[in-house]
Amino acid sequence: xxxxxxxxxxxxxxxxxxxxxxxxxxxxxxxxxxxxxxxxxxxxxxxxxxxxxxxxxxxxxxxxxxxxxxxxxxxxxxxxxxxxxxxxxxxxxxxxxxxxxxxxxxxxxxxxxxxxxxxxxxxxxxxxxxxxxxxxxxxxxxxxxxxxxxxxxxxxxxxxxxxxxxxxxxxxxxxxxxxxxxxxxxxxx
Amino acid sequence: xxxxxxxxxxxxxxxxxxxxxxxxxxxxxxxxxxxxxxxxxxxxxxxxxxxxxxxxxxxxxxxxxxxxxxxxxxxxxxxxxxxxxxxxxxxxxxxxxxxxxxxxxxxxxxxxxxxxxxxxxxxxxxxxxxxxxxxxxxxxxxxxxxxxxxxxxxxxxxxxxxxxxxxxxxxxxxxxxxxxxxxxxxxxx
Numbered sequence: 286x287x288x289x290x291x292x293x294x295x296x297x298x299x300x301x302x303x304x305x306x307x308x309x310x311x312x313x314x315x316x317x318x319x320x321x322x323x324x325x326x327x328x329x330x331x332x333x334x335x336x337x338x339x340x341x342x343x344x345x346x347x348x349x350x351x352x353x354x355x356x357x358x359x360x361x362x363x364x365x366x367x368x369x370x371x372x373x374x375x376x377x378x379x380x381x382x383x384x385x386x387x388x389x390x391x392x393x394x395x396x397x398x399x400x401x402x403x404x405x406x407x408x409x410x411x412x413x414x415x416x417x418x419x420x421x422x423x424x425x426x427x428x429x430x431x432x433x434x435x436x437x438x439x440x441x442x443x444x445x446x447x448x449x450x451x452x453x454x455x456x457x458x459x460x461x462x463x464x465x466x467x468x469x470x471x472x473x474x
Numbered sequence: 475x476x477x478x479x480x481x482x483x484x485x486x487x488x489x490x491x492x493x494x495x496x497x498x499x500x501x502x503x504x505x506x507x508x509x510x511x512x513x514x515x516x517x518x519x520x521x522x523x524x525x526x527x528x529x530x531x532x533x534x535x536x537x538x539x540x541x542x543x544x545x546x547x548x549x550x551x552x553x554x555x556x557x558x559x560x561x562x563x564x565x566x567x568x569x570x571x572x573x574x575x576x577x578x579x580x581x582x583x584x585x586x587x588x589x590x591x592x593x594x595x596x597x598x599x600x601x602x603x604x605x606x607x608x609x610x611x612x613x614x615x616x617x618x619x620x621x622x623x624x625x626x627x628x629x630x631x632x633x634x635x636x637x638x639x640x641x642x643x644x645x646x647x648x649x650x651x652x653x654x655x656x657x658x659x660x661x662x663x
Binding site for chain 1: 599
């Protein structure tokens with residue numbers, strides 16, 4: 286047992302997102318978030334460095350999961366196929382259907398705030414760099430690895446946007462596979 | 475004639491970059507930059523919103539040039555070929571050899587500072603979105619446009635990194651063409 290209530294991390298995330306949607310990101314303070322979650326500000330800071338980090342909490346886990354999955358792909362699998370498999374695994378683990386409403390709200394908060402867009406863009410840049418390093422460990426030369434990583438994370442971004450789009454009911458894995466097939470077709474034209 | 479000396483914008487950019495390299499970005503103030511450039515702080519703020527913007531001044535012109543060039547490509551040119559042509563034109567206009575030392579120093583300053591990396595990542599995200607919108611205007615469906623834009627800007631990022639790499643003497647256009655050819659090969663595997 287920890288010294289603070291179980292689940293306070295998740296409650297803080299839910300409270301923060303609800304407040305960002307209701308009042309706007311800039312108008313919400315850490316004190317507001319802690320109060321809504323029923324914890325102290327000190328508890329907030331035990332879990333998150335600042336209010337922005339509440340929205341980017343999973344970034345590191347996602348990156349690790351993709352890299353681990355990529356590293357365990359058969360070594361003779363071409364780079365883009367390997368990234369496709371790794372993204373599929375990550376989608377099943379982090380972005381299943383029950384998480385779609387949270388992902389949608391998070392995306393709408395980020396879309397309304399340039400500071401958050403910067404942070405999200407950097408997250409994608411870091412993910413691309415991590416995938417590229419991993420491909421090099423698997424034996425790709427640096428340029429091939431970087432280009433494959435750009436394509437793979439490009440597919441992820443496009444598929445993710447389709448997944449959180451209003452009215453979508455298909456799982457992220459379906460969008461990932463369709464986007465990868467389409468990317469190959471566009472590249473071959 | 476303006477009310478301030480001709481060329482003060484360029485002097486401020488040169489002074490800022492020199493100071494960022496010498497002292498570090500965080501340790502350099504707007505007052506330092508203005509003093510080094512021999513102008514007042516007020517003159518600095520006539521040209522730039524803050525010290526960060528000195529490094530991102532050309533972002534909007536680059537985006538406009540790429541979009542204009544893309545819009546003037548023959549309508550039957552496949553999306554990735556059209557982006558390739560637009561990037562070639564932009565490279566010749568904004569990133570010729572005399573600008574390589576400036577580009578290298580700028581890249582090293584950005585590489586050392588997470589806040590600047592965020593800004594640079596957002597610049598690339600905005601550029602990708604602008605290219606995607608332009609491809610849709612040319613008749614591509616949204617998913618094709620987004621994927622082609624991700625690939626095209628991916629090629630630009632990889633080629634740009636090759637161009638500013640220590641020891642490189644090839645022009646950016648050469649790296650752009652090689653990266654695009656390689657990307658197509660990797661996508662076809």
